[in-house]
Amino acid sequence: MVREGSSPGSSGPTSPVIWAVPAAVTAAGTVLAVALVSAPARTPVAWLGAVAFAAVALSCAVAHRRGRQLAELRATVATQRTALERQQAETVRLASELLPDVVGRLRKGEFPEDVLTSLEASDVYEPGLTPEFRAAHLAVLRSVVDAVVAEEDLRDSAQRAFVNIARRVQAIVHQQAQELRGMEDRHGKAPEVFGDLLRLDHGTALIGRLADSIAVLGGARPGRQWSKAVPLYSVLRGAMSRIIDYQRVELHSVSEVAVVGPAVEPLIHALAELLDNATRYSPPHTKVHLTAVDVNSGIAVEIEDGGVSMSEEARKRAERMLQQAQRGIDVNDLGETPRLGLAVVGRLSQAYDFQVSLRSSAYGGVRAVVVVPQHLITTTSAATGVAHGIGTSSGPRGALEPAARPTGSTAAPSAAAVPAPAVPAGPIASAATEVTANGLPQRRRKARATAPAATTPGAAAPETTTDQPETTPSTEPGLWLAAFQSGLSGENQNDNASSASASKGEQP
Amino acid sequence: MSDPGGDWEDASPERLYVITGGRSGALGPATLDLVTLIVARSGPKPGMQPEHAAIIRLCQAPLSVAEISAYLGLPVSVVTVLLDDLLAADLVLSRAPVARAQLPDLALIEAVIDGLQKL
Numbered sequence: 105m106v107r108e109g110s111s112p113g114s115s116g117p118t119s120p121v122i123w124a125v126p127a128a129v130t131a132a133g134t135v136l137a138v139a140l141v142s143a144p145a146r147t148p149v150a151w152l153g154a155v156a157f158a159a160v161a162l163s164c165a166v167a168h169r170r171g172r173q174l175a176e177l178r179a180t181v182a183t184q185r186t187a188l189e190r191q192q193a194e195t196v197r198l199a200s201e202l203l204p205d206v207v208g209r210l211r212k213g214e215f216p217e218d219v220l221t222s223l224e225a226s227d228v229y230e231p232g233l234t235p236e237f238r239a240a241h242l243a244v245l246r247s248v249v250d251a252v253v254a255e256e257d258l259r260d261s262a263q264r265a266f267v268n269i270a271r272r273v274q275a276i277v278h279q280q281a282q283e284l285r286g287m288e289d290r291h292g293k294a295p296e297v298f299g300d301l302l303r304l305d306h307g308t309a310l311i312g313r314l315a316d317s318i319a320v321l322g323g324a325r326p327g328r329q330w331s332k333a334v335p336l337y338s339v340l341r342g343a344m345s346r347i348i349d350y351q352r353v354e355l356h357s358v359s360e361v362a363v364v365g366p367a368v369e370p371l372i373h374a375l376a377e378l379l380d381n382a383t384r385y386s387p388p389h390t391k392v393h394l395t396a397v398d399v400n401s402g403i404a405v406e407i408e409d410g411g412v413s414m415s416e417e418a419r420k421r422a423e424r425m426l427q428q429a430q431r432g433i434d435v436n437d438l439g440e441t442p443r444l445g446l447a448v449v450g451r452l453s454q455a456y457d458f459q460v461s462l463r464s465s466a467y468g469g470v471r472a473v474v475v476v477p478q479h480l481i482t483t484t485s486a487a488t489g490v491a492h493g494i495g496t497s498s499g500p501r502g503a504l505e506p507a508a509r510p511t512g513s514t515a516a517p518s519a520a521a522v523p524a525p526a527v528p529a530g531p532i533a534s535a536a537t538e539v540t541a542n543g544l545p546q547r548r549r550k551a552r553a554t555a556p557a558a559t560t561p562g563a564a565a566p567e568t569t570t571d572q573p574e575t576t577p578s579t580e581p582g583l584w585l586a587a588f589q590s591g592l593s594g595e596n597q598n599d600n601a602s603s604a605s606a607s608k609g610e611q612p
Numbered sequence: 613m614s615d616p617g618g619d620w621e622d623a624s625p626e627r628l629y630v631i632t633g634g635r636s637g638a639l640g641p642a643t644l645d646l647v648t649l650i651v652a653r654s655g656p657k658p659g660m661q662p663e664h665a666a667i668i669r670l671c672q673a674p675l676s677v678a679e680i681s682a683y684l685g686l687p688v689s690v691v692t693v694l695l696d697d698l699l700a701a702d703l704v705l706s707r708a709p710v711a712r713a714q715l716p717d718l719a720l721i722e723a724v725i726d727g728l729q730k731l
Contacts, residue, residue, distance in 0.1 A: 281627075288628055292687020293646070299636030299689075302629040309627055334625060337662060342625025351634050357659060372625055 123168035127161035191237055198241055203248055210252045220249060267322035273315035274327050280308050306345070313346040313380075316373050317448045326373045326452070330365040333482045336396055336403065339363050343375035344394070349383040356395040360484050361403060367456055367480040374452040374460070377445040378407050378472045386411025386469050393467075401459075402478045409469035414462065422462050426450040456480070628690055631663055637692040643699075644692050646678040649707045663694050664703075671704055 134153020141149050202223070209219050223245055284305045291297040316326040334342075337358045344350040363371055382392045390410035397404055414422070425446045453460045457477045465471035651674040656665035663684065670683055681691045698704040 285628075288687050292681070292689050295637040295689050295692070298687065302632070302634065302636055305627050306629050306634075330625075338624055338626050341630045342627075345625070345627040345630040350630055368625065 123164040123171075126164050127157060130157045130160040187233075190233060194233060194237075194241065198244065202245065206245060206249060207252055210249065210256065216249045216253045220246060263322045267319050267324045270315045270319035270322065270324070274312060274319065277308055277312035277315060278328065281305065281312070284308060306350075309346045310348060313373065313376055316369075317377070317444050320373065320448050320451050321444065326369050328369060330368040333362040333364050334368045335360075335362045335484050339368060339372055340375065340394055340396060340405070342368075342372045343379055346372070346376040347380045347383060349388070349392075350379075352383055352388075352390070353379060353392045353394050356393060358396045359398050359403060361398075361481050362484045363476065364480050364482050367476070370452045370456045371458070371474075371476060371480075374449045374458060374474060375405060375407070377449050378460075378474065381445050382407050382409035382411070382470065382472065385409070390469075399475060401475055403476045403481055405474045405476065407472040407474075408465045408467055409471075410465070410467040411469040413464050413468050414470050419462055419464065422446055426453070426460055426462075628687065631661075631686070632690050632693040635693045637689045637696070644677055644695055644706060645708070646688065647676050649674040649676055650680060650695060650704050651675070651707070652704050654703065661694075663690075664698055667691070667694060667698060668703060674707070 130153070134150065134157055137153060138146050138150045206219055206223070210216060220242075224242060284301060288298060288301050288305065291301060312327065320326050337355075340355060340358060344353050344355065347353070379392065379394065386392065386409040392410075393406070393408045395406050395408075397406070426449065428447075428450065449460055452458065453474070457480070459473075459475040459477075461473050463471045463473070650667070650671045652668040652671040654668070655672075656668045660668075663686070666684060667680055670680055675683075677688065677691060677695065680695075681688045684691065686694075695704065695706070699706060
């Protein structure tokens with residue numbers, strides 16, 4: 105009431121004048137009556153007039169005061185109403201604009217402190233609102249921000265836990281796969297054990313893919329990283345090796361390129377998920393065709409199955425899921441029976457610029473095409489030619505071996521003719537040094553064992569010993585025996601004799 | 613997140629069962645020995661599985677199964693399966709090694725040498 109303390113401005117100066125009018129009129133009437141009435145009546149009239157004047161003046165004063173209070177009250181009500189309307193509008197704005205904005209900003213990853221300080225900046229609020237009201241609003245916002253942050257934290261920690269567990273599983277699977285490979289090498293000669301090891305290996309790879317999927321959905325990278333480029337052929341077979349029905353996948357022509365290291369694991373994983381879908385949703389007796397061809401924008405890997413065709417509606421749903429995953433996926437959105445595959449593919453394709461499309465295939469099934477962009481492709485020469493993927497890079501090693509083999513086999517006669525006498529230390533030593541120079545230590549032993557026997561009595565002798573035909577027959581039995589014996593039991597038993605006779609026989 | 617696969621670098625993404633198509637060589641008749649000699653009938657053809665092509669390139673000169681296995685870095689069973697494929701497709705020839713019984717006994721040779729030296 106008195107709080108405002110502001111007197112109504114308009115009626116203020118006029119009201120005392122207005123309220124003074126009746127009193128003045130009464131006073132004037134009294135004076136007039138006193139003047140007009142006869143003398144004896146003048147005194148009572150004067151008294152009456154005075155009383156009337158006092159009464160009128162009193163009531164006027166009271167009425168004036170009341171009127172002023174009324175005006176003040178009206179003014180107060182008016183200001184309070186406007187304040188209330190402002191508060192209402194502010195509350196509506198809080199609910200309809202500020203809160204969604206705050207939540208959106210928090211979801212986008214802004215720090216809660218930043219959001220709060222920007223809200224506390226005074227220009228957000230209209231002036232005229234009480235500090236209590238603003239404080240209350242800020243408290244509401246703060247508690248909402250806290251709730252959202254807590255929720256995000258919870259989800260983050262849940263995802264981190266996912267990823268953490270997935271990483272551990274991956275580590276175990278990696279180690280296991282490594283050990284299995286060692287066992288496969290060790291027991292490679294026993295087909296029964298080897299078959300069991302292959303099955304174990306396969307199962308381990310399936311577990312690894314599952315762990316990779318969880319890691320990807322948790323927002324992390326899949327599995328291991330490759331520092332070197334890997335041939336596309338190996339990548340495709342790597343994808344095949346991670347699905348259950350890999351025997352149904354038919355690998356067709358593959359262009360001779362390699363995939364750069366960082367993109368290898370994501371591509372393998374994405375292709376494995378698509379292959380898994382293809383084999384899972386097609387009849388067990390049908391084949392799934394896997395090809396990779398050059399296209400303008402990179403390499404297109406096609407996966408075609410002969411299964412049930414996708415209806416247009418199902419195709420749209422799948423593509424929608426891919427796009428949804430590309431925008432960023434929430435583990436909570438996966439639902440009760442998650443179809444992880446497409447979500448993983450979408451996530452990976454978004455992160456690594458693969459273009460994935462699903463169409464209906466000419467075989468009647470589904471045709472999935474993954475286009476790997478050009479900047480993830482490199483030449484095979486940059487790729488590793490290591491491990492058992494020997495031919496996959498159309499091999500530096502594969503090219504090296506046949507080049508070495510013919511020289512080895514053609515070197516056998518020449519080795520028998522030339523270096524055996526040139527090195528007088530004995531046949532074994534000569535063979536060993538010559539062999540290491542050639543890089544192929546196998547199979548030379550046999551050639552050397554026959555060589556001295558062949559040079560001396562046989563058909564190979566005439567061409568090498570044409571210079572001194574008479575010395576070779578003379579030393580023939582002793583040389584032969586000595587060479588044979590030293591070959592049998594150590595090298596330097598008859599070292600002098602053999603070296604002397606050999607040098608004598610064939611040095612010129 | 614530290615990646616545990618640092619020491620994996622020399623591995624290959626493909627596992628052995630993909631190379632053999634899941635076969636371990638346990639079913640078929642064991643015609644191939646470690647020392648069976650393999651020789652290719654022709655050069656590698658395009659479109660071949662790389663391991664097949666590599667074997668054919670290697671076996672332009674006769675080579676034993678054990679050697680092929682060593683060169684390719686693949687276990688013997690895998691090589692056997694691959695060679696079975698190639699044999700079935702008539703792309704390579706296999707030849708059993710010289711039977712051990714046909715070689716003269718070592719002790720006999722030593723005895724002969726001793727006898728000759730005593731002469």
